[in-house]
Amino acid sequence: MRAESLAARLRSHALLTTLSLVAILPLYWMFVTALRAPNEIFSTVPWPENPSLANFTYILGGVPILRMLWNTLVVATLTTAAQLITALLAAYAFARWKNRWSQALFALLTVTWLIPAQVVMVPGYLLVTRLDMLDTLAGLVIPHAASAFAIIVLYQTLRAFPTELIEAAVVDGAGHLRILHSLIVPNIKPALASLAILLFISSWNDYFWPLLVTRSQESAVIQIGLQMFMTQEGNQWGPLMAASSLASLPLLAVYLVLQKRIVDSFLRSGLK
Amino acid sequence: MTQALPFEARIERDDARSAARQLRLPGWVVPALFLAPAFATLAAWIYWPLLEALRLSFYEWNLLPTTEPVFVGLDNYRNLLALAELRAAAWNTVVYTLGLLPLTVGLPLLIALMTREAVGRAGAVYRAIIFVPMIIAPVVVAVVWRWLLNPNHGIVNKLLEALGLPAMRFLQDADTAIWTIIFITGWKLVGFSTLLFAAAMTNIESSLIEAARIDGASEGQVARRIVVPLIAPTTIFLTVLTVLHGAQWSFVYINVLTQGGPRNATTNLYYLLWEYGFSTFAIGWSTAAGMLLFAAFAVFAAFGLSAMQRNDRHAG
Incomplete structure:
Protein backbone atom coordinates (compact mmCIF):
# COMPACT_ATOMS: atom_id res chain seq x y z
CA MET A 1 0.00 0.00 0.00
CA ARG A 2 2.73 2.45 0.96
CA ALA A 3 4.89 1.57 -2.01
CA GLU A 4 1.90 2.06 -4.24
CA SER A 5 1.18 5.50 -2.86
CA LEU A 6 4.85 6.46 -3.17
CA ALA A 7 4.76 5.41 -6.83
CA ALA A 8 1.57 7.39 -7.33
CA ARG A 9 3.16 10.45 -5.78
CA LEU A 10 6.22 10.12 -7.96
CA ARG A 11 3.96 9.83 -10.98
CA SER A 12 2.13 13.00 -9.92
CA HIS A 13 5.38 14.88 -9.54
CA ALA A 14 6.67 13.64 -12.90
CA LEU A 15 3.50 14.67 -14.72
CA LEU A 16 3.24 18.05 -13.06
CA THR A 17 6.92 18.77 -13.62
CA THR A 18 6.50 17.95 -17.31
CA LEU A 19 3.46 20.19 -17.57
CA SER A 20 5.31 22.99 -15.75
CA LEU A 21 8.25 22.71 -18.13
CA VAL A 22 5.97 22.79 -21.16
CA ALA A 23 4.37 25.94 -19.75
CA ILE A 24 7.52 27.76 -18.80
CA LEU A 25 10.28 26.73 -21.24
CA PRO A 26 8.97 28.72 -24.23
CA GLU A 40 24.93 34.84 -30.39
CA ILE A 41 21.21 34.88 -31.19
CA PHE A 42 21.31 31.44 -32.82
CA SER A 43 23.24 29.88 -29.95
CA THR A 44 21.66 26.80 -28.40
CA VAL A 45 23.36 27.14 -25.04
CA PRO A 46 20.46 27.18 -22.58
CA TRP A 47 21.49 30.49 -21.05
CA PRO A 48 22.91 33.73 -22.43
CA GLU A 49 26.69 33.26 -22.49
CA ASN A 50 27.48 36.95 -22.68
CA PRO A 51 24.34 38.57 -21.31
CA SER A 52 23.63 41.83 -23.07
CA LEU A 53 20.88 44.40 -23.17
CA ALA A 54 21.69 45.27 -26.79
CA ASN A 55 18.39 43.82 -28.04
CA PHE A 56 16.48 45.93 -25.56
CA THR A 57 18.30 49.14 -26.44
CA TYR A 58 17.75 48.38 -30.12
CA ILE A 59 14.01 47.95 -29.71
CA LEU A 60 13.65 50.90 -27.35
CA GLY A 61 15.52 53.09 -29.84
CA GLY A 62 13.57 51.99 -32.91
CA VAL A 63 9.99 51.48 -31.78
CA PRO A 64 7.96 53.65 -29.35
CA ILE A 65 7.52 50.59 -27.19
CA LEU A 66 7.29 52.46 -23.89
CA ARG A 67 4.59 54.61 -25.43
CA MET A 68 2.76 51.44 -26.50
CA LEU A 69 3.04 49.97 -23.01
CA TRP A 70 1.72 53.23 -21.60
CA ASN A 71 -1.18 53.16 -24.08
CA THR A 72 -1.95 49.61 -23.04
CA LEU A 73 -1.88 50.54 -19.36
CA VAL A 74 -4.20 53.50 -19.96
CA VAL A 75 -6.62 51.50 -22.09
CA ALA A 76 -6.67 48.51 -19.74
CA THR A 77 -7.12 50.69 -16.63
CA LEU A 78 -9.88 52.85 -18.10
CA THR A 79 -11.65 49.85 -19.62
CA THR A 80 -11.54 47.97 -16.32
CA ALA A 81 -12.82 50.99 -14.39
CA ALA A 82 -15.63 51.63 -16.86
CA GLN A 83 -16.66 47.98 -16.93
CA LEU A 84 -16.70 47.79 -13.14
CA ILE A 85 -18.85 50.92 -12.79
CA THR A 86 -21.38 50.03 -15.49
CA ALA A 87 -21.53 46.48 -14.17
CA LEU A 88 -22.06 47.57 -10.55
CA LEU A 89 -24.95 49.83 -11.51
CA ALA A 90 -26.56 47.23 -13.75
CA ALA A 91 -26.01 44.34 -11.33
CA TYR A 92 -27.56 46.42 -8.54
CA ALA A 93 -30.60 47.11 -10.69
CA PHE A 94 -30.94 43.43 -11.65
CA ALA A 95 -30.59 42.28 -8.06
CA ARG A 96 -32.96 44.87 -6.68
CA TRP A 97 -35.80 45.24 -9.17
CA LYS A 98 -37.12 42.01 -10.49
CA ASN A 99 -39.83 41.83 -13.08
CA ARG A 100 -40.49 40.52 -16.57
CA TRP A 101 -38.52 43.31 -18.16
CA SER A 102 -35.42 42.94 -16.09
CA GLN A 103 -35.46 39.20 -16.70
CA ALA A 104 -35.74 39.73 -20.43
CA LEU A 105 -32.83 42.17 -20.33
CA PHE A 106 -30.79 39.72 -18.30
CA ALA A 107 -31.42 37.01 -20.88
CA LEU A 108 -30.29 39.47 -23.54
CA LEU A 109 -26.98 39.77 -21.68
CA THR A 110 -26.22 36.10 -22.02
CA VAL A 111 -26.75 36.35 -25.77
CA THR A 112 -23.60 38.48 -26.08
CA TRP A 113 -21.66 35.31 -25.23
CA LEU A 114 -22.79 33.88 -28.55
CA ILE A 115 -21.84 36.80 -30.75
CA PRO A 116 -18.31 36.44 -32.09
CA ALA A 117 -16.44 39.71 -32.49
CA GLN A 118 -15.95 38.94 -36.17
CA VAL A 119 -19.71 38.91 -36.75
CA VAL A 120 -20.26 42.46 -35.50
CA MET A 121 -16.92 43.94 -36.57
CA VAL A 122 -18.05 45.71 -39.75
CA PRO A 123 -20.85 47.80 -38.18
CA GLY A 124 -18.62 48.41 -35.15
CA TYR A 125 -15.83 49.62 -37.37
CA LEU A 126 -18.22 51.91 -39.26
CA LEU A 127 -19.49 53.35 -35.98
CA VAL A 128 -15.97 54.02 -34.74
CA THR A 129 -15.22 55.76 -38.01
CA ARG A 130 -18.38 57.84 -37.86
CA LEU A 131 -17.60 58.90 -34.29
CA ASP A 132 -14.13 59.92 -35.40
CA MET A 133 -12.55 57.54 -32.93
CA LEU A 134 -10.44 55.57 -35.40
CA ASP A 135 -6.84 55.31 -34.25
CA THR A 136 -7.58 56.83 -30.83
CA LEU A 137 -7.44 55.35 -27.34
CA ALA A 138 -11.07 56.43 -26.84
CA GLY A 139 -11.93 54.15 -29.75
CA LEU A 140 -10.43 51.28 -27.76
CA VAL A 141 -12.06 52.09 -24.41
CA ILE A 142 -15.58 53.39 -25.14
CA PRO A 143 -16.84 50.41 -27.17
CA HIS A 144 -15.72 48.15 -24.30
CA ALA A 145 -17.12 50.28 -21.49
CA ALA A 146 -19.63 47.57 -20.56
CA SER A 147 -19.06 43.87 -20.18
CA ALA A 148 -21.89 41.35 -19.97
CA PHE A 149 -19.49 38.99 -18.23
CA ALA A 150 -18.80 41.56 -15.48
CA ILE A 151 -22.49 42.26 -14.99
CA ILE A 152 -23.32 38.57 -14.62
CA VAL A 153 -20.45 37.97 -12.17
CA LEU A 154 -21.40 40.97 -10.03
CA TYR A 155 -25.07 40.05 -10.14
CA GLN A 156 -24.16 36.67 -8.65
CA THR A 157 -22.18 38.44 -5.94
CA LEU A 158 -24.98 40.89 -5.12
CA ARG A 159 -27.58 38.14 -5.00
CA ALA A 160 -25.72 36.71 -2.03
CA PHE A 161 -25.51 40.06 -0.24
CA PRO A 162 -27.35 39.98 3.14
CA THR A 163 -30.73 41.68 2.83
CA GLU A 164 -30.82 42.80 6.48
CA LEU A 165 -27.95 45.20 5.87
CA ILE A 166 -29.76 46.80 2.95
CA GLU A 167 -32.99 47.00 4.89
CA ALA A 168 -31.21 48.71 7.75
CA ALA A 169 -29.73 51.26 5.33
CA VAL A 170 -33.15 51.86 3.77
CA VAL A 171 -34.63 52.47 7.22
CA ASP A 172 -31.84 54.97 7.77
CA GLY A 173 -33.07 56.76 4.67
CA ALA A 174 -30.12 55.98 2.40
CA GLY A 175 -30.66 56.39 -1.35
CA HIS A 176 -29.63 53.82 -3.96
CA LEU A 177 -26.30 55.34 -4.86
CA ARG A 178 -25.46 55.74 -1.21
CA ILE A 179 -26.34 52.13 -0.47
CA LEU A 180 -24.21 51.04 -3.39
CA HIS A 181 -21.30 53.28 -2.53
CA SER A 182 -21.10 53.11 1.26
CA LEU A 183 -22.62 49.73 2.01
CA ILE A 184 -22.27 47.31 -0.87
CA VAL A 185 -18.94 48.26 -2.41
CA PRO A 186 -16.96 48.20 0.87
CA ASN A 187 -18.42 44.79 1.66
CA ILE A 188 -17.76 43.09 -1.66
CA LYS A 189 -14.22 44.40 -2.14
CA PRO A 190 -12.62 40.94 -2.52
CA ALA A 191 -15.10 40.01 -5.26
CA LEU A 192 -14.56 43.36 -6.97
CA ALA A 193 -10.80 42.95 -6.82
CA SER A 194 -10.98 39.47 -8.36
CA LEU A 195 -13.21 40.72 -11.13
CA ALA A 196 -11.00 43.76 -11.72
CA ILE A 197 -7.98 41.48 -12.16
CA LEU A 198 -9.81 39.37 -14.75
CA LEU A 199 -11.06 42.41 -16.64
CA PHE A 200 -7.65 44.07 -16.57
CA ILE A 201 -5.81 41.01 -17.87
CA SER A 202 -8.33 40.38 -20.59
CA SER A 203 -8.22 44.03 -21.64
CA TRP A 204 -4.41 44.09 -21.57
CA ASN A 205 -4.32 41.00 -23.77
CA ASP A 206 -7.14 42.03 -26.10
CA TYR A 207 -6.13 41.80 -29.72
CA PHE A 208 -9.05 41.79 -32.10
CA TRP A 209 -10.63 45.17 -31.44
CA PRO A 210 -7.30 47.08 -31.38
CA LEU A 211 -6.44 45.33 -34.65
CA LEU A 212 -9.53 46.92 -36.14
CA VAL A 213 -9.19 50.40 -34.70
CA THR A 214 -5.43 51.06 -34.63
CA ARG A 215 -3.56 52.63 -37.53
CA SER A 216 -0.41 54.28 -36.17
CA GLN A 217 2.40 53.18 -33.87
CA GLU A 218 1.74 56.13 -31.57
CA SER A 219 -1.77 55.02 -30.69
CA ALA A 220 -1.06 51.28 -30.78
CA VAL A 221 -1.37 49.07 -27.75
CA ILE A 222 1.49 46.67 -27.19
CA GLN A 223 -0.24 43.70 -28.86
CA ILE A 224 -0.60 45.57 -32.11
CA GLY A 225 2.79 47.26 -31.78
CA LEU A 226 4.42 43.88 -31.41
CA GLN A 227 2.68 42.62 -34.51
CA MET A 228 3.64 45.74 -36.47
CA PHE A 229 7.27 45.22 -35.50
CA MET A 230 7.11 41.55 -36.43
CA THR A 231 5.65 42.34 -39.83
CA GLN A 232 8.40 44.86 -40.51
CA GLU A 233 11.40 42.98 -39.19
CA GLY A 234 10.13 39.43 -38.86
CA ASN A 235 13.47 37.72 -38.48
CA GLN A 236 15.16 40.10 -36.06
CA TRP A 237 14.77 37.47 -33.38
CA GLY A 238 16.77 39.22 -30.67
CA PRO A 239 14.86 42.52 -30.73
CA LEU A 240 11.60 40.64 -31.32
CA MET A 241 12.12 38.57 -28.18
CA ALA A 242 13.16 41.71 -26.29
CA ALA A 243 9.92 43.39 -27.35
CA SER A 244 7.92 40.28 -26.37
CA SER A 245 9.65 40.24 -23.00
CA LEU A 246 8.83 43.90 -22.41
CA ALA A 247 5.22 43.24 -23.42
CA SER A 248 4.97 40.39 -20.91
CA LEU A 249 6.93 41.79 -17.97
CA PRO A 250 4.22 44.09 -16.53
CA LEU A 251 1.64 41.32 -16.23
CA LEU A 252 4.26 38.83 -15.05
CA ALA A 253 5.30 41.29 -12.33
CA VAL A 254 1.69 41.66 -11.22
CA TYR A 255 1.34 37.89 -11.36
CA LEU A 256 4.38 37.41 -9.16
CA VAL A 257 2.74 39.46 -6.42
CA LEU A 258 -0.92 38.44 -6.80
CA GLN A 259 -0.35 34.95 -8.13
CA LYS A 260 -2.69 33.07 -5.80
CA ARG A 261 -5.46 35.61 -6.15
CA ILE A 262 -5.21 35.72 -9.95
CA VAL A 263 -5.38 31.95 -10.32
CA ASP A 264 -8.32 31.82 -7.91
CA SER A 265 -10.21 34.52 -9.82
CA PHE A 266 -9.77 32.69 -13.09
CA LEU A 267 -10.78 29.36 -11.61
CA ARG A 268 -13.84 30.84 -9.95
CA SER A 269 -15.21 32.90 -12.81
CA GLY A 270 -13.82 30.94 -15.69
CA LEU A 271 -12.94 32.41 -19.02
CA LYS A 272 -14.50 35.46 -20.48
CA MET B 1 -33.51 32.66 -11.26
CA THR B 2 -37.06 32.29 -10.05
CA GLN B 3 -36.17 31.25 -6.53
CA ALA B 4 -36.71 33.78 -3.76
CA LEU B 5 -33.74 36.11 -3.67
CA PRO B 6 -32.58 38.24 -0.75
CA PHE B 7 -33.04 41.39 -2.74
CA GLU B 8 -36.58 40.58 -3.63
CA ALA B 9 -37.90 41.37 -0.20
CA ARG B 10 -41.10 43.34 -0.31
CA ILE B 11 -39.61 46.20 1.64
CA GLU B 12 -37.20 46.84 -1.22
CA ARG B 13 -39.97 47.42 -3.69
CA ASP B 14 -41.84 49.67 -1.28
CA ASP B 15 -38.66 51.60 -0.87
CA ALA B 16 -38.25 51.93 -4.62
CA ARG B 17 -41.77 53.16 -4.93
CA SER B 18 -41.46 55.69 -2.14
CA ALA B 19 -38.18 57.03 -3.52
CA ALA B 20 -39.84 57.41 -6.90
CA ARG B 21 -42.83 59.10 -5.33
CA GLN B 22 -40.63 61.65 -3.62
CA LEU B 23 -39.10 62.54 -6.96
CA ARG B 24 -42.49 62.24 -8.70
CA LEU B 25 -41.06 59.79 -11.21
CA PRO B 26 -42.68 56.62 -12.53
CA GLY B 27 -41.29 53.53 -10.81
CA TRP B 28 -39.31 52.28 -13.78
CA VAL B 29 -37.14 55.39 -14.13
CA VAL B 30 -34.63 54.67 -11.37
CA PRO B 31 -33.89 51.08 -12.43
CA ALA B 32 -33.68 52.23 -16.03
CA LEU B 33 -31.07 54.83 -15.06
CA PHE B 34 -29.00 52.15 -13.35
CA LEU B 35 -29.19 49.89 -16.38
CA ALA B 36 -28.68 52.62 -18.94
CA PRO B 37 -24.85 52.95 -19.02
CA ALA B 38 -24.31 49.23 -19.49
CA PHE B 39 -27.11 48.65 -21.95
CA ALA B 40 -26.51 51.78 -23.99
CA THR B 41 -22.94 50.56 -24.52
CA LEU B 42 -23.95 47.00 -25.33
CA ALA B 43 -26.71 48.24 -27.62
CA ALA B 44 -24.37 50.52 -29.56
CA TRP B 45 -21.50 48.06 -29.90
CA ILE B 46 -23.09 44.60 -29.93
CA TYR B 47 -26.87 44.49 -30.41
CA TRP B 48 -27.20 47.19 -33.02
CA PRO B 49 -24.12 45.96 -34.96
CA LEU B 50 -25.66 42.48 -35.01
CA LEU B 51 -28.86 43.82 -36.61
CA GLU B 52 -26.87 46.07 -38.91
CA ALA B 53 -24.73 43.08 -39.96
CA LEU B 54 -27.94 41.20 -40.72
CA ARG B 55 -29.10 44.10 -42.90
CA LEU B 56 -25.74 44.39 -44.67
CA SER B 57 -25.77 40.67 -45.41
CA PHE B 58 -28.48 41.39 -48.04
CA TYR B 59 -26.34 44.01 -49.76
CA GLU B 60 -23.29 44.11 -51.92
CA TRP B 61 -20.80 46.72 -50.73
CA ASN B 62 -17.05 47.39 -50.63
CA LEU B 63 -16.91 49.49 -47.44
CA LEU B 64 -16.00 52.66 -49.31
CA PRO B 65 -17.97 55.62 -47.93
CA THR B 66 -18.27 56.98 -51.47
CA THR B 67 -20.23 53.97 -52.73
CA GLU B 68 -23.76 52.93 -51.90
CA PRO B 69 -24.58 49.39 -50.79
CA VAL B 70 -26.63 47.61 -53.48
CA PHE B 71 -29.49 45.37 -52.36
CA VAL B 72 -28.97 41.83 -53.64
CA GLY B 73 -31.46 39.86 -51.55
CA LEU B 74 -30.25 36.39 -50.68
CA ASP B 75 -27.50 36.34 -53.31
CA ASN B 76 -24.69 36.58 -50.77
CA TYR B 77 -25.99 33.53 -48.94
CA ARG B 78 -26.53 31.59 -52.16
CA ASN B 79 -23.04 32.42 -53.41
CA LEU B 80 -21.41 31.63 -50.09
CA LEU B 81 -23.07 28.26 -49.71
CA ALA B 82 -21.88 27.31 -53.20
CA LEU B 83 -18.34 28.42 -52.42
CA ALA B 84 -15.66 25.75 -51.96
CA GLU B 85 -13.61 28.24 -49.93
CA LEU B 86 -16.37 28.54 -47.37
CA ARG B 87 -16.81 24.80 -47.12
CA ALA B 88 -13.05 24.39 -46.60
CA ALA B 89 -13.07 27.08 -43.91
CA ALA B 90 -16.08 25.49 -42.22
CA TRP B 91 -14.34 22.12 -42.25
CA ASN B 92 -11.20 23.68 -40.78
CA THR B 93 -13.35 25.27 -38.07
CA VAL B 94 -14.52 21.79 -37.15
CA VAL B 95 -10.90 20.54 -37.22
CA TYR B 96 -9.82 23.38 -34.93
CA THR B 97 -12.63 22.70 -32.51
CA LEU B 98 -12.24 18.94 -32.39
CA GLY B 99 -8.45 19.26 -32.39
CA LEU B 100 -8.59 21.55 -29.38
CA LEU B 101 -10.85 19.33 -27.30
CA PRO B 102 -8.07 16.88 -26.37
CA LEU B 103 -5.94 19.82 -25.22
CA THR B 104 -8.64 21.71 -23.31
CA VAL B 105 -10.63 18.75 -21.98
CA GLY B 106 -9.09 15.29 -22.56
CA LEU B 107 -5.49 15.76 -21.56
CA PRO B 108 -6.24 18.11 -18.62
CA LEU B 109 -8.80 15.64 -17.28
CA LEU B 110 -6.29 12.80 -17.58
CA ILE B 111 -3.52 14.79 -15.89
CA ALA B 112 -5.83 15.94 -13.12
CA LEU B 113 -6.96 12.35 -12.53
CA MET B 114 -3.41 11.01 -12.48
CA THR B 115 -2.16 13.67 -10.10
CA ARG B 116 -4.86 13.35 -7.48
CA GLU B 117 -2.27 11.98 -5.08
CA ALA B 118 -1.20 14.75 -2.78
CA VAL B 119 2.00 16.42 -3.89
CA GLY B 120 2.28 18.44 -0.68
CA ARG B 121 3.56 21.94 -0.67
CA ALA B 122 4.97 21.61 -4.17
CA GLY B 123 1.35 21.74 -5.36
CA ALA B 124 1.22 25.52 -4.99
CA VAL B 125 4.40 25.90 -7.04
CA TYR B 126 3.12 23.66 -9.85
CA ARG B 127 -0.15 25.57 -9.83
CA ALA B 128 1.59 28.93 -10.14
CA ILE B 129 3.80 27.78 -13.01
CA ILE B 130 1.21 25.80 -14.95
CA PHE B 131 -1.09 28.82 -15.02
CA VAL B 132 1.47 31.25 -16.48
CA PRO B 133 0.58 30.79 -20.21
CA MET B 134 -2.94 32.04 -19.42
CA ILE B 135 -1.70 35.54 -18.60
CA ILE B 136 0.71 35.82 -21.53
CA ALA B 137 -0.69 37.92 -24.38
CA PRO B 138 -1.68 35.87 -27.45
CA VAL B 139 0.51 37.98 -29.73
CA VAL B 140 3.53 37.27 -27.53
CA VAL B 141 2.64 33.59 -27.57
CA ALA B 142 2.45 33.68 -31.36
CA VAL B 143 5.77 35.50 -31.76
CA VAL B 144 7.59 33.24 -29.30
CA TRP B 145 6.35 30.04 -30.94
CA ARG B 146 7.26 31.45 -34.33
CA TRP B 147 10.81 31.72 -33.02
CA LEU B 148 10.83 28.31 -31.33
CA LEU B 149 9.48 26.61 -34.46
CA ASN B 150 11.62 28.51 -36.97
CA PRO B 151 12.71 25.99 -39.65
CA ASN B 152 16.38 27.04 -39.66
CA HIS B 153 17.30 28.35 -36.24
CA GLY B 154 14.37 27.47 -33.94
CA ILE B 155 15.29 25.47 -30.86
CA VAL B 156 12.66 22.82 -31.58
CA ASN B 157 14.25 21.96 -34.91
CA LYS B 158 17.70 22.09 -33.34
CA LEU B 159 16.49 19.49 -30.84
CA LEU B 160 14.99 17.36 -33.62
CA GLU B 161 18.32 17.52 -35.45
CA ALA B 162 20.19 16.53 -32.32
CA LEU B 163 17.92 13.48 -32.12
CA GLY B 164 18.73 12.67 -35.73
CA LEU B 165 15.26 13.63 -36.98
CA PRO B 166 14.59 15.78 -40.03
CA ALA B 167 13.81 19.45 -39.45
CA MET B 168 10.11 20.35 -39.67
CA ARG B 169 8.52 23.33 -41.38
CA PHE B 170 5.76 23.42 -38.81
CA LEU B 171 3.98 26.57 -39.96
CA GLN B 172 5.07 26.56 -43.59
CA ASP B 173 3.98 23.04 -44.47
CA ALA B 174 0.29 22.77 -45.39
CA ASP B 175 0.05 19.37 -43.69
CA THR B 176 1.34 20.47 -40.30
CA ALA B 177 0.36 24.14 -40.12
CA ILE B 178 -3.17 23.70 -38.79
CA TRP B 179 -2.03 21.22 -36.13
CA THR B 180 0.73 23.60 -35.12
CA ILE B 181 -1.80 26.40 -34.64
CA ILE B 182 -4.07 24.07 -32.70
CA PHE B 183 -1.14 23.09 -30.50
CA ILE B 184 -0.22 26.72 -29.82
CA THR B 185 -3.84 27.60 -29.01
CA GLY B 186 -4.04 24.60 -26.69
CA TRP B 187 -0.68 25.34 -25.05
CA LYS B 188 -2.14 28.50 -23.60
CA LEU B 189 -5.15 26.69 -22.14
CA VAL B 190 -4.01 23.24 -21.06
CA GLY B 191 -2.75 24.38 -17.67
CA PHE B 192 -5.86 26.39 -16.88
CA SER B 193 -8.11 23.45 -17.73
CA THR B 194 -6.01 21.10 -15.62
CA LEU B 195 -6.28 23.43 -12.64
CA LEU B 196 -10.02 23.75 -13.18
CA PHE B 197 -10.41 19.95 -13.10
CA ALA B 198 -8.12 19.67 -10.09
CA ALA B 199 -10.18 22.30 -8.27
CA ALA B 200 -13.39 20.42 -9.07
CA MET B 201 -11.83 17.20 -7.77
CA THR B 202 -10.84 18.68 -4.44
CA ASN B 203 -14.52 19.47 -3.89
CA ILE B 204 -15.42 15.78 -3.93
CA GLU B 205 -16.14 14.38 -0.48
CA SER B 206 -13.12 12.27 0.42
CA SER B 207 -15.39 9.96 2.43
CA LEU B 208 -17.02 8.84 -0.82
CA ILE B 209 -13.68 7.76 -2.21
CA GLU B 210 -12.59 6.17 1.06
CA ALA B 211 -15.79 4.15 1.21
CA ALA B 212 -15.27 2.91 -2.34
CA ARG B 213 -11.69 1.92 -1.54
CA ILE B 214 -12.78 0.01 1.54
CA ASP B 215 -15.28 -1.82 -0.65
CA GLY B 216 -12.31 -2.90 -2.73
CA ALA B 217 -12.60 -0.53 -5.67
CA SER B 218 -9.36 -0.08 -7.62
CA GLU B 219 -7.99 3.37 -8.34
CA GLY B 220 -9.20 3.09 -11.92
CA GLN B 221 -12.68 2.25 -10.73
CA VAL B 222 -12.67 5.13 -8.27
CA ALA B 223 -11.68 7.48 -11.07
CA ARG B 224 -14.23 6.12 -13.55
CA ARG B 225 -17.19 5.55 -11.27
CA ILE B 226 -16.87 8.39 -8.77
CA VAL B 227 -14.53 11.17 -9.80
CA VAL B 228 -15.40 11.51 -13.49
CA PRO B 229 -19.19 11.56 -12.97
CA LEU B 230 -18.90 14.07 -10.11
CA ILE B 231 -16.85 16.53 -12.11
CA ALA B 232 -19.12 16.28 -15.16
CA PRO B 233 -20.24 19.93 -14.81
CA THR B 234 -16.63 21.06 -15.30
CA THR B 235 -16.18 18.72 -18.26
CA ILE B 236 -19.34 20.00 -19.90
CA PHE B 237 -18.42 23.62 -19.18
CA LEU B 238 -15.00 23.26 -20.80
CA THR B 239 -16.43 21.35 -23.74
CA VAL B 240 -19.09 23.97 -24.43
CA LEU B 241 -16.52 26.72 -24.01
CA THR B 242 -14.14 25.05 -26.46
CA VAL B 243 -16.80 24.39 -29.05
CA LEU B 244 -18.16 27.92 -28.83
CA HIS B 245 -14.85 29.75 -28.63
CA GLY B 246 -12.07 27.35 -29.58
CA ALA B 247 -11.85 28.22 -33.26
CA GLN B 248 -12.11 31.87 -32.28
CA TRP B 249 -9.16 31.64 -29.87
CA SER B 250 -6.98 30.55 -32.77
CA PHE B 251 -7.79 33.70 -34.75
CA VAL B 252 -4.86 35.66 -33.40
CA TYR B 253 -2.40 32.84 -34.14
CA ILE B 254 -3.73 32.49 -37.67
CA ASN B 255 -3.51 36.22 -38.28
CA VAL B 256 -0.04 36.63 -36.80
CA LEU B 257 1.53 33.38 -38.01
CA THR B 258 0.00 32.13 -41.25
CA GLN B 259 -2.68 34.54 -42.51
CA GLY B 260 -4.72 31.47 -43.29
CA GLY B 261 -2.03 29.87 -45.43
CA PRO B 262 -0.21 27.97 -46.70
CA ARG B 263 -2.77 27.47 -49.46
CA ASN B 264 -5.67 28.19 -47.08
CA ALA B 265 -4.66 25.24 -44.91
CA THR B 266 -5.13 27.14 -41.65
CA THR B 267 -8.03 29.44 -42.45
CA ASN B 268 -11.30 29.06 -40.56
CA LEU B 269 -14.65 30.81 -40.58
CA TYR B 270 -13.52 33.60 -38.25
CA TYR B 271 -10.51 34.30 -40.36
CA LEU B 272 -12.59 34.14 -43.53
CA LEU B 273 -14.96 36.76 -42.11
CA TRP B 274 -11.98 38.96 -41.35
CA GLU B 275 -10.54 38.49 -44.85
CA TYR B 276 -13.83 39.21 -46.59
CA GLY B 277 -14.41 42.20 -44.36
CA PHE B 278 -11.05 43.91 -44.29
CA SER B 279 -8.81 42.58 -47.01
CA THR B 280 -11.13 41.95 -49.94
CA PHE B 281 -13.81 44.36 -48.64
CA ALA B 282 -16.65 42.06 -49.60
CA ILE B 283 -18.89 43.36 -46.83
CA GLY B 284 -21.97 41.47 -47.97
CA TRP B 285 -20.12 38.18 -47.93
CA SER B 286 -18.47 38.87 -44.61
CA THR B 287 -21.73 39.75 -42.89
CA ALA B 288 -23.68 36.93 -44.55
CA ALA B 289 -21.05 34.39 -43.48
CA GLY B 290 -21.19 35.96 -40.02
CA MET B 291 -24.93 35.42 -39.85
CA LEU B 292 -24.55 31.78 -40.83
CA LEU B 293 -21.93 31.37 -38.11
CA PHE B 294 -24.12 33.08 -35.53
CA ALA B 295 -27.07 30.84 -36.45
CA ALA B 296 -24.90 27.74 -36.07
CA PHE B 297 -23.75 29.07 -32.70
CA ALA B 298 -27.23 29.68 -31.43
CA VAL B 299 -28.25 26.11 -32.28
CA PHE B 300 -25.21 24.63 -30.58
CA ALA B 301 -25.55 26.92 -27.56
CA ALA B 302 -29.15 25.84 -27.07
CA PHE B 303 -27.94 22.21 -26.95
CA GLY B 304 -25.05 23.09 -24.67
CA LEU B 305 -27.20 25.02 -22.23
CA SER B 306 -29.78 22.31 -21.99
CA ALA B 307 -26.99 19.79 -21.34
CA MET B 308 -25.63 21.97 -18.56
CA GLN B 309 -29.05 22.44 -17.02
CA ARG B 310 -29.82 18.74 -17.18
CA ASN B 311 -26.56 18.10 -15.43
CA ASP B 312 -27.22 20.70 -12.75
CA ARG B 313 -30.48 19.02 -12.00
CA HIS B 314 -28.74 15.67 -11.60
CA ALA B 315 -26.10 17.17 -9.37
CA GLY B 316 -29.00 18.53 -7.35
Missing part, protein backbone atom coordinates in the same frame (compact mmCIF):
# COMPACT_ATOMS: atom_id res chain seq x y z
CA LEU A 27 8.91 31.85 -22.09
CA TYR A 28 12.30 31.06 -20.62
CA TRP A 29 13.65 30.81 -24.17
CA MET A 30 12.07 34.16 -25.00
CA PHE A 31 13.98 35.83 -22.15
CA VAL A 32 17.21 33.95 -22.93
CA THR A 33 17.10 34.99 -26.60
CA ALA A 34 16.32 38.57 -25.62
CA LEU A 35 19.33 38.68 -23.31
CA ARG A 36 21.83 37.17 -25.75
CA ALA A 37 24.46 39.27 -27.42
CA PRO A 38 23.37 40.09 -31.01
CA ASN A 39 26.01 37.79 -32.56
